[in-house]
Amino acid sequence: MKKKLFIPGPIDVSGDVLNQMQKPMISHRSKDASALQKSISLKLQKVFHTKNQIILSTSSGSGLMEGAIRSCTRKKAAVFSVGAFGDRWYKMALSNNVPADVFRVESGKIITGEMVDEVLKTGSYDLITITHNETSTGVMNPLDDISRVLKDYPNVIWCVDAVSSMGGTKIEVDKLGIDICITSTQKSLGLPPGLAIASMSEKAVKAAEKVKNRGTYFDLLTIYNVIKNKDHQYPSTPNLPLMYALDYQLDKMLKEGLDNIYKRHLEMANYVRKWAKENFEIFPNEKYSSDTVTAIKNTKNIDIPTFIKNVEEKGYIISNGYGDLKNKTFRIAHMGDYSLEDVKALINTMNEVLEI
Structure with a gap:
């Protein structure tokens, strides 16, 4: 059964989507790979409601979460946690020697714009992380409320974990002013696990340029520059079979x-x-x-x-x-x-x- x-x-994956992963393998340095990855990026920009560059990573969403906080924190990160996955972002900061403080709320509660404002007006932080949809508690944080506050802090990089919400609920990345918005394939996008996805603003790129030790595999600046300079290709071999499935699923989503x-x-x-x-x-x-x-x-x-x-x-x-x-x-x-x-x-x- x-x-x-x-x-x-x-989550369950439709049979027609799984079938796309059986396509013949191609070179990840070929024009076909560039065309596939460009096609995916253009469609994902519609899903994210953004003009920012799309980044793909052969990892879970946690990979790009780690990459974001390490690549773009110049001074200190403020991690706002409403549960287990907000706490994970804080652990990532500590294990990567990124200066960070965590601000938690009672389980089942939300992060408000007022809370964010109280933290940022200290002037101690140049990056914040927010979990949009906390699967451990079933809480969805009010991004609109937080966005209004962040307009008063133009130098702060805003990172959002939308791993379990992007594609299932409307997140207007550009309208909200999100600098790095992260999701992955195995949740609302309806695909197998294996790819993480993020949008990255020019402001986030400029911040990363000022960070010396960004790591290697999850160095968002390097990934961004390779995409820009090498026709949508990637520094390391990507998950091409899943990319075929993603490209197909995005067509289905846009058609619906x-x-x-x-x-x-x-x-x-x-x-x-x-x-x-x-x-x-x-x-x-x-x-x-x-x-x-x-x-x-x-x-x-x-x-x-x-x-x-x-x-x-x-x-x-x-x-x-x-x-x-x-x-x-x-x-x-x-x-x-x-x-x-x-x-x-x-x-x-x-x-x-x-x-x-």
């Missing part, structure tokens, strides 16, 4: 229409939230709930591992809580190529297991 993945990545995709994701999210409120409780404030993954508080004190196991036996895989929230919450992802009908089938199955 094929099991459907409703976890916060990797980005606004239609956002609407589809919101419909799925609203359906799951309604079920959660009727039977449990949504973990974060619903106003700031993610459109791609819902974290549900275990108010019935059910045995979550057994519940997940019983749901899996019926063909669906959902997630336990993450880290300290394990067994206190469970998570349902609703992203990628799934439809409202897929979500309804999952909910019906969970109702059977719970006998409600």
Whole structure:
């Protein structure tokens, strides 16, 4: 029995998308490779709503997160964390000898523009990181609110982790003023894991030029310059099979229409939230709930591992809580190529297991 993945990545991948990875291999230094990578970049600019340069990396999203904070922090980074993946950015800074401070909020809460302003007005920081969509808590941070504050700090580089939201909800990179916006293929974009993606502003490029030790593989400035000077090629051999799949999937997304995709994701999210409120409780404030993954508080004190196991036996895989929230919450992802009908089938199955 094929099991459907409703976890916060990797997600199910459509068969026609997987088939694209069977195309014959080409040289990564060929004109065909340049054409493929240019095609992907132009389409991704539409998805990101940006004119900034697109960067691809054969890694998970964490690779470009590490690259961003190491490549562009000149003085000190302010890491704003709402959960496990915000904390990861702080750990990356420390392990790369990047000066950084972390500013945390209570689990399930958000980062506000006021909080960012209080930190930045000290003058101590020239880069900030924000997790847009925290899959450990189901929180989606208010980028609009933060963007308004950052307009008063033109020298600060703004890095956003949109790994689990880009493609599932509208993020207007240029309008918001995001300097580095990062995602990866295995979540809302509906592809296998293996490629990270980022947009990089000219301001971020200029900042990186002032940083001496940017590393090697995740040196964003080197990647940027090779793309610019060598016709969209990369310093190291990229994941070409996944690039074929990405190029194809982007065509599908643009044909469906980005606004239609956002609407589809919101419909799925609203359906799951309604079920959660009727039977449990949504973990974060619903106003700031993610459109791609819902974290549900275990108010019935059910045995979550057994519940997940019983749901899996019926063909669906959902997630336990993450880290300290394990067994206190469970998570349902609703992203990628799934439809409202897929979500309804999952909910019906969970109702059977719970006998409600």
